[in-house]
Amino acid sequence: MESAAEREIEGRIAELEAERERIGRQVEALRAGLAALRGEDPPAPARPRMKTAAIVESLAEGPLTRHELADRLGLGDGQLDAVSSSLAHLRRTGRVRRLGDGRWALPG
Structure with missing residues (x-):
C-alpha cells in the first residue's frame, strides 16, 4: 500500500507531466507557425496523445x-x-478522482 507521501x-508528478504536455503542444504550434512563415514544410507532429476515453x-x-x-x-x-498525464487531465476536468490508496476511479 502506498504511503501518503508517495x-x-x-x-x-502527474500534474507536472500534464503541464509538460500542454507546453509541448504550444511549442509544436509555434514551430509549425515559424515553418509556415519561412515557407518550409511543417515539422512532424509529436506522438499522439493517449485516448482519455480508453x-x-x-x-x-x-x-x-x-x-x-x-x-x-x-x-x-x-x-x-x-497514463499519469492523462489521469491528471481527467482529474482537473472532474472525470476521474484519485482514491486514497493510489487507485483512480470515476466520480460518484
Whole structure:
C-alpha cells in the first residue's frame, strides 16, 4: 500500500507531466507557425496523445492504479508518464478522482 507521501509525489508528478504536455503542444504550434512563415514544410507532429476515453472505459469496471491502467491499455512501463498525464487531465476536468490508496476511479 502506498504511503501518503508517495501518493502526494505521484499526484505532483502527474500534474507536472500534464503541464509538460500542454507546453509541448504550444511549442509544436509555434514551430509549425515559424515553418509556415519561412515557407518550409511543417515539422512532424509529436506522438499522439493517449485516448482519455480508453482510460474512462477501463475505470468504468472499477478503480485501478496507473500501472493496472497501463496493463489494461496494453502499454508498457515506459508509457506510465502518458497514463499519469492523462489521469491528471481527467482529474482537473472532474472525470476521474484519485482514491486514497493510489487507485483512480470515476466520480460518484
